[in-house]
Amino acid sequence: MVESASDEILRDAQNVDVAFLVVGDPFGATTHTDLVLRARELSIPISSIPNASIMSAIGATGLQLYNFGQTVSMVFFTDSWKPASFYDRIRENRSIGLHTLVLLDIKVKEQSLENMARGRKVYEPPRYMTVGQCAEQMLEIEGMKKEAGEGGVYNEESLAVGAARVGGRSEKFVSGTLKQLCEADEVLGEPLHSLVLLGRRTHELESDYVREFAVDKELWDRIWKRDYEGKQ
């Protein structure tokens, strides 16, 4: 974990060159910005090399990067912990017609409560959230918000794209309604997954591109015409 190891990473960095490799772009995570700030405090010069990132590679869905709003993260819900701050961010994006990229939770080096309580450094197998899990959690929150009179940001028929292993040789996209995406994990296959919720400002060219991946092209066209087309 970078958070806890930054002292270790920066130790001796005044005297020797230290390289730090990350998955994706080095500035995709706040943690890495923090590492640079610490280096600055210690007067350690740094330089960074940009890399492909899901933030830009998601353009391979055919949705235009220009039309994305803020990116949100989705964490694994538990029975008692269902953080829903993503919902208000999606509301903001959708209020101005933009797409939302949803980045999905990754759990590595996770301890069970029992092992944690007993101080046993035994870790659970890694877990990667799937598009299906994400779509279900999104609809669960929509249901709760609706009951509280604060819903309506999206619904079961909102159009979205599920993406798996973007940039890899086995890259795979599935598009459809959020309800359809709840069942799309088998088609999408192995991790890592991401999801994009379409904004109403979707251009026709974008829809043409994305419908190619549709679970059901007829349903896609019907909802596209009803809820998106010409809704600039």
Added chain:
Amino acid sequence: MVESASDEILRDAQNVDVAFLVVGDPFGATTHTDLVLRARELSIPISSIPNASIMSAIGATGLQLYNFGQTVSMVFFTDSWKPASFYDRIRENRSIGLHTLVLLDIKVKEQSLENMARGRKVYEPPRYMTVGQCAEQMLEIEGMKKEAGEGGVYNEESLAVGAARVGGRSEKFVSGTLKQLCEADEVLGEPLHSLVLLGRRTHELESDYVREFAVDKELWDRIWKRDYEGKQ
């Protein structure tokens, strides 16, 4: 130009492998999405490889990619042509507190009106918009909008970051007010330039990072405290 050469690019692509190299991510531009759509129509299989892009590399400013709204483009104004659609997009981003990445115009293979009229294939030297030119055009439009009673999206004291040659060895950032950035071209140096206008939802960690590049740190701090800090 890809637009006019796509038939040429795709000719024979059913029979031989054709590679198409671009600057940045292949899906950063609508044109490339269009090329894939044409390939699909001709049943030509394609695969793409993601790359670093200004859309994600701009994280090197220290501004969090999560906090960016839609990206806008700024073209070179002429006396009679000052397209201002970027202004409404920035208004939308700022209404929900987000940063805006402004991508700056590049003019290559440009013909003078005279040469075009005479059918002479003589091209002007390439032109790359600078951060200073962009900041000036932004303030010009703000002035016009204000006169029309539709202004107030940003002003001379709005905080922004100018970026030059992002990802290159001579990468350079300058932060300050839009007014200050009008004069920052000399410090920024050679092209390519980009500009980011800060949203009010800027996190303190982001400001800490960016103020390091400030033309005038005291002024930065004063405006930060007055207009941004705690304005979530």
